[in-house]
Amino acid sequence: MTSATPAVRPRFEDKLRAIVGEAGLVTAGDEREPYEIDWLRKWRGRGSVVVRPGTTEEVAQVMRLCNEARIPVVPQGGNTGMSGGATPDDSGAQVILSTTRLRAVREVDPLNNTITVEAGVPLARVQEEADGVNRFFPLSLGSEGSCTIGGNLATNAGGIAVLKYGNTRDLALGLEVVLPDGRIWRGLRGLRKDNTGYDLRDLFIGSEGTLGIITAAVLKLFPKPAARATAWVGCAGLEQLVRLLARVRDACGDRLVAFEMLTGPSLRLILDQVADVRNPLEGPHAYHALIEVADTRDEGLAALLERSLAQAVGDGLIDDAAIASSLSHRLSFWKIREGISQAQVRAGKAVKHDIALPVSVLPRFVEAAETAVRGVMPHAHIVNFGHLGDGNLHFNVLLPKNASAGKVAEANALLNRVVHDLVVENGGSISAEHGIGQLRRDELRHYKSAVEFDLMMTLKQAIDRNQIMNPGKLI
Ligand code: FAD
Ligand code: 2HG
Ligand code: ZN
Numbered sequence: 153m154t155s156a157t158p159a160v161r162p163r164f165e166d167k168l169r170a171i172v173g174e175a176g177l178v179t180a181g182d183e184r185e186p187y188e189i190d191w192l193r194k195w196r197g198r199g200s201v202v203v204r205p206g207t208t209e210e211v212a213q214v215m216r217l218c219n220e221a222r223i224p225v226v227p228q229g230g231n232t233g234m235s236g237g238a239t240p241d242d243s244g245a246q247v248i249l250s251t252t253r254l255r256a257v258r259e260v261d262p263l264n265n266t267i268t269v270e271a272g273v274p275l276a277r278v279q280e281e282a283d284g285v286n287r288f289f290p291l292s293l294g295s296e297g298s299c300t301i302g303g304n305l306a307t308n309a310g311g312i313a314v315l316k317y318g319n320t321r322d323l324a325l326g327l328e329v330v331l332p333d334g335r336i337w338r339g340l341r342g343l344r345k346d347n348t349g350y351d352l353r354d355l356f357i358g359s360e361g362t363l364g365i366i367t368a369a370v371l372k373l374f375p376k377p378a379a380r381a382t383a384w385v386g387c388a389g390l391e392q393l394v395r396l397l398a399r400v401r402d403a404c405g406d407r408l409v410a411f412e413m414l415t416g417p418s419l420r421l422i423l424d425q426v427a428d429v430r431n432p433l434e435g436p437h438a439y440h441a442l443i444e445v446a447d448t449r450d451e452g453l454a455a456l457l458e459r460s461l462a463q464a465v466g467d468g469l470i471d472d473a474a475i476a477s478s479l480s481h482r483l484s485f486w487k488i489r490e491g492i493s494q495a496q497v498r499a500g501k502a503v504k505h506d507i508a509l510p511v512s513v514l515p516r517f518v519e520a521a522e523t524a525v526r527g528v529m530p531h532a533h534i535v536n537f538g539h540l541g542d543g544n545l546h547f548n549v550l551l552p553k554n555a556s557a558g559k560v561a562e563a564n565a566l567l568n569r570v571v572h573d574l575v576v577e578n579g580g581s582i583s584a585e586h587g588i589g590q591l592r593r594d595e596l597r598h599y600k601s602a603v604e605f606d607l608m609m610t611l612k613q614a615i616d617r618n619q620i621m622n623p624g625k626l627i
Pocket of ligand 3: 311
């Protein structure tokens with residue numbers, strides 16, 4: 153036996169500090185707090201430390217260290233996710249890995265129509281960079297000022313332009329990913345064609361931080377629209393809106409970019425909770441749509457939309473419509489639509505259902521779902537709105553602000569079962585765009601077939617052998 157004093161092992165934190173420097177570490181409790189609570193203020197956890205690497209190599213070293221020490225890692229981008237995926241548990245043992253210092257725009261290539269950005273770049277910055285070279289990046293969400301490209305990819309975010317451009321998965325060409333053991337997959341290819349085996353890119357998109365850290369991506373750019381026309385429509389029922397959607401699409405083709413829906417009660421909630429918004433139409437309507445068409449050339453776009461809507465009013469399909477007459481008028485329509493999440497947070501506690509169904513099925517689904525919800529909760533405040541054009545509804549139920557955590561959990565379980573059973577019976581999905589996170593983890597287990605779940609688990613175990621990536625989320 154040696155009598156030498158055993159070397160004191162440097163604390164884990166010091167090892168992290170040696171990799172990322174002082175600027176890359178947040179240790180104090182009050183400074184950690186913004187990373188430990190989500191945007192909705194629905195989940196609160198406690199991390200051991202927040203680490204903010206500044207380069208892919210630093211991410212790789214941090215992951216190697218955590219993997220060797222078997223320390224769980226919770227990836228976090230802008231922390232705007234709606235499923236609790238970026239919040240640590242309350243053990244105080246998990247490291248929060250924030251990508252907010254991975255902020256470089258590595259390349260903009262207008263000839264290849266691509267942009268290569270690091271994961272922590274906010275979505276709005278990508279839109280601006282594209283605009284700067286006369287191109288367009290179409291992903292658009294209410295959170296675009298704060299959410300990051302890494303988070304968009306990890307959740308496969310949807311938003312308002314999916315019906316024309318697809319979701320984030322459709323907008324990504326290549327990825328760079330740090331694996332749980334610290335190896336780096338350098339897949340930043342700007343190719344439209346690449347048939348070289350299993351599609352690893354698509355495996356990481358939508359994996360919600362459970363398979364690795366996305367550190368950079370090559371994204372597609374598009375021609376910049378030169379003209380837009382925007383309308384607000386009121387009508388009596390969802391059936392009418394679905395028929396209007398088909399008509400506008402027939403008339404405008406792929407110039408139709410957005411077709412968003414708000415029920416009367418959803419609009420009421422926004423008007424009550426959000427400052428400086430007003431109903432674009434006279435009088436109440438059971439359903440509203442915000443419709444936007446865009447084109448690279450302005451060849452009577454507004455007139456085309458106007459004609460199509462005038463005909464729909466004439467045929468009694470819709471009751472009223474307003475076309476935005478200026479940019480500020482257009483933005484006032486979008487301000488209403490984008491106020492809905494904040495309005496829910498201000499007014500109560502929402503039980504959220506982020507569901508997708510075939511568009512043609514939506515009217516009968518909504519009728520059945522409203523009846524079923526009222527069957528178990530007669531006075532339910534249903535806040536139903538969403539991206540009608542791509543079949544994605546946010547069929548939420550708002551509970552009072554003072555509802556206890558127990559009551560919220562109880563209502564969540566009860567309403568999830570009622571709504572999700574109907575979704576699945578109608579060929580739909582229990583998560584259209586917000587992902588599974590911790591919110592729908594039990595629901596995923598409940599509804600996935602044994603084969604599908606087993607395949608997902610096999611992939612998870614193969615890539616994250618020590619199960620350190622975002623435990624308790626998704627799978
Ligand atoms: P975070 O919230 O930080 O993380 C989300 C998930 O991704 C977590 O599981 C996290 O672990 C993982 N993650 C984050 N970064 C990485 C990375 N680099 N590598 C690996 N995993 C990572 N969503 C929509 O789809 N459509 C909408 O219309 C929409 N509107 C919204 C409006 C508002 C007002 C708000 C607050 C949110 C909205 N969202 C919407 C939800 C949210 O903005 C998106 O899910 C967004 O993609 C999350 O990005 P983020 O950077 O904030 O990710
Ligand atoms: C939206 O469509 C977002 O506005 C948020 O996806 C939905 O607040 C919600 O439930
Ligand atoms: Zn949405």
